[in-house]
Amino acid sequence: MTPRDADIDRLIERILDAEPCEWTPADAADPRLEALRTLSDIAQAFRTLGAQVPAPRMVAFRWGPLEVLEKVADGASAEVFRAHDPQLGRDVALKLLSPAAARTQRAGAFLDEARRLARIRDDHVVAVLGAAIHDGRAGLWCEWIDGCTLAERVARDGPLAPGETVLVGIGLCRALAAVHRAGLLHGDVKPHNVLRERGGRLVLADLGAGGEPDAVNAALRTQASPAWLAPEVLHGEARRPAHDLYALGGVLQFLLSGQVPDPARPGAAFDRAGVPPGLRAVIAHARDADPAARYASADEMAGALAACLHDSATAPPRRSRRGPLAITALLALGALLVGAIALLRAPAAPVVTLDLLRHEGGGSRVIADGTPVALHDRLSFVLTSERPVWVYAFNTDDRGTLHRLFPLPTLDTANPLPAGRRVELPGRSGGRPLLIAISSPAAAEEFLVVAGAAPVAALEMTALPTAATDADIRLRGSGVLVPDGRPASSAPLDALVRQLDADGQPLRLWRYRLPQRAE
Numbered sequence: 001m002t003p004r005d006a007d008i009d010r011l012i013e014r015i016l017d018a019e020p021c022e023w024t025p026a027d028a029a030d031p032r033l034e035a036l037r038t039l040s041d042i043a044q045a046f047r048t049l050g051a052q053v054p055a056p057r058m059v060a061f062r063w064g065p066l067e068v069l070e071k072v073a074d075g076a077s078a079e080v081f082r083a084h085d086p087q088l089g090r091d092v093a094l095k096l097l098s099p100a101a102a103r104t105q106r107a108g109a110f111l112d113e114a115r116r117l118a119r120i121r122d123d124h125v126v127a128v129l130g131a132a133i134h135d136g137r138a139g140l141w142c143e144w145i146d147g148c149t150l151a152e153r154v155a156r157d158g159p160l161a162p163g164e165t166v167l168v169g170i171g172l173c174r175a176l177a178a179v180h181r182a183g184l185l186h187g188d189v190k191p192h193n194v195l196r197e198r199g200g201r202l203v204l205a206d207l208g209a210g211g212e213p214d215a216v217n218a219a220l221r222t223q224a225s226p227a228w229l230a231p232e233v234l235h236g237e238a239r240r241p242a243h244d245l246y247a248l249g250g251v252l253q254f255l256l257s258g259q260v261p262d263p264a265r266p267g268a269a270f271d272r273a274g275v276p277p278g279l280r281a282v283i284a285h286a287r288d289a290d291p292a293a294r295y296a297s298a299d300e301m302a303g304a305l306a307a308c309l310h311d312s313a314t315a316p317p318r319r320s321r322r323g324p325l326a327i328t329a330l331l332a333l334g335a336l337l338v339g340a341i342a343l344l345r346a347p348a349a350p351v352v353t354l355d356l357l358r359h360e361g362g363g364s365r366v367i368a369d370g371t372p373v374a375l376h377d378r379l380s381f382v383l384t385s386e387r388p389v390w391v392y393a394f395n396t397d398d399r400g401t402l403h404r405l406f407p408l409p410t411l412d413t414a415n416p417l418p419a420g421r422r423v424e425l426p427g428r429s430g431g432r433p434l435l436i437a438i439s440s441p442a443a444a445e446e447f448l449v450v451a452g453a454a455p456v457a458a459l460e461m462t463a464l465p466t467a468a469t470d471a472d473i474r475l476r477g478s479g480v481l482v483p484d485g486r487p488a489s490s491a492p493l494d495a496l497v498r499q500l501d502a503d504g505q506p507l508r509l510w511r512y513r514l515p516q517r518a519e
Contacts, residue, residue: 008032015040064134066094096139107138114140120182121412124175126205147198151191159258162279166308168202169252170455173302174414175204180241180298187239189247190228191254226263231289245295249286278308299409306460349506352451354383356512359435373514378435381425381449388416392450392459393425396493444515448493451508458499
C-alpha cells in the first residue's frame with residue numbers, strides 16, 4: 001500500500017465516522033480525493049438536515065420486566081406506553097388496563113382476550129407478544145411500530161391516490177380476515193388505529209380493544225367514535241365482525257376525501273373527482289344502509305378491491321404537499337439520481353429467489369424442474385424477496401385439475417410476503433408449517449408460482465378449487481396440504497400464463513413439471 005493509498009483509507013474512515021476532514025487545493029488534482037471530498041460534503045449535508053443527537057432514555061417506571069419510557073396514548077379503559085423489553089432488546093407498546101376499567105373488567109378476562117389475540121399471525125396485524133399482571137395492573141404488550149397512523153398521514157400529506165387506497169384496503173381486509181377467523185372482532189377500526197410503518201407495511205393496531213363479540217360490545221359500548229359505526233349499531237344493535245367491514249369502508253372514504261364520514265350518510269358519501277367508479281362502488285357496498293346488502297366477509301371485500309387495481313392505476317396521481325426541507329433534500333439528491341429516474345418510473349418485476357424443496361427422511365433438498373417425484377412425496381417452496389411481494393402458487397396434473405396452493409384463507413401466512421425474510425410456502429396454519437403432498441397418481445405434476453410487486457387482479461379474482469388441509473397426515477409434526485380433487489372451474493396453467501402475459505403487469509413466473517414415478 002502506498003502512502004497515498006493509506007491517506008485515502010484514513011479519509012474514508014473519517015468520513016464513515018462522521019469526523020471532519022482537511023482538504024487542500026492540491027487535492028483537486030487527484031480524482032479519488034476529489035470524489036471523496038464530494039462524498040464528504042453530501043454526508044455532512046444530510047447529517048445537518050436530519051441528524052439529531054438522541055436524548056438519554058429515561059425510565060419512568062418499571063412494569064414487570066419492562067422499562068416504561070413514555071405514555072403515548074390515554075383512553076377510557078387503558079393507557080398505552082412505549083416501553084423497552086431488555087430481554088428481547090427491543091421497544092414494545094405496552095397497554096395497561098386503567099384502574100377505573102379494572103373495577104368493571106376482571107383482569108383475568110383481559111388476559112384471556114390478550115392470549116386469543118396473541119394467536120393471530122398476520123403481517124398486517126400488530127403482533128401481541130405477551131400479557132401479565134404486575135403491581136396489580138393487567139397489561140399486554142405488542143410490537144412497537146415505528147411510523148405514523150393513517151390519520152396522521154392524511155393530515156400531513158392530504159388524501160391518498162385511489163391506487164394507494166385500494167392497496168391499503170386489500171391489506172386491511174387481510175388483517176380483518178385473520179382477526180375474524182380467530183373468532184374475534186376488532187370493534188374500533190378507524191384511521192387512528194392503522195399504522196404505516198417506515199418501509200410501507202400497514203398494521204392494524206389497538207387489538208387490545210378487540211376480542212370476542214360479547215366482550216367487545218360490553219367494553220366499547222360508549223367508547224367507539226360514531227363516525228365509524230354502522231347505523232344499526234348506533235341504534236343499539238350488538239356489534240358483529242361484519243361491522244368491522246362497514247368501518248373499513250369509512251376508512252377508505254376518509255383516505256380519499258380527507259373528511260371523517262358523516263354517520264347520518266351511509267354509502268359512498270364524498271365528493272372527489274378522479275375516483276374510479278369501481279372503487280366508489282366498493283365503498284358504497286361496504287357502507288350500504290342495508291346490512292344484508294354489504295359484503296359478507298373480509299375476503300369478499302378484498303376480492304372486490306383487487307378488481308379495482310387496473311382502474312385505480314389510471315387515476316390522476318395525488319399531489320403531495322412537501323415542506324421546504326424536503327424539497328431541499330430532493331434537489332440535493334437530484335444530480336445523483338438523474339440516471340435512475342427512467343428505471344424508477346417504470347414498474348419492475350420484483351427480485352425474488354425461489355427454490356422447490358423435497359422433504360425426505362430428516363431433511364430436505366432443492367430439486368429442479370424435471371426431477372421425478374413419487375406418490376406421497378412432500379414438497380414446499382422457499383423464497384426471499386428484496387421488497388414486499390404478492391405471491392400466488394398453483395398446481396395441476398396431467399388430467400387438467402387445477403388447484404390454488406397459495407394464498408388460502410385458512411392459512412396464517414398471507415400476502416404480501418415480507419422483504420428480506422426466508423418464507424416457506426404454502427405457509428403455516430395454526431402455527432404449524434404445511435407441506436404439499438403428492439396425493440394421487442398421475443403422469444406428472446406441474447406447478448406455477450407467480451410473484452408481483454402489487455396484487456395481481458387476475459389471480460385475486462380467479463375462482464379455483466383450493467388445496468385442503470388434511471389433519472390426519474403429519475410429517476415431523478407438520479401438517480400437509482392435499483389437493484381436494486374437485487374438478488377445476490378454470491383453464492390449466494398454459495391459459496393462466498397467457499392471461500398474465502396479456503395483462504402486461506411486470507411479474508416473475510416459475511414453472512416446474514415433475515414426472516411422477518410409478519410405485
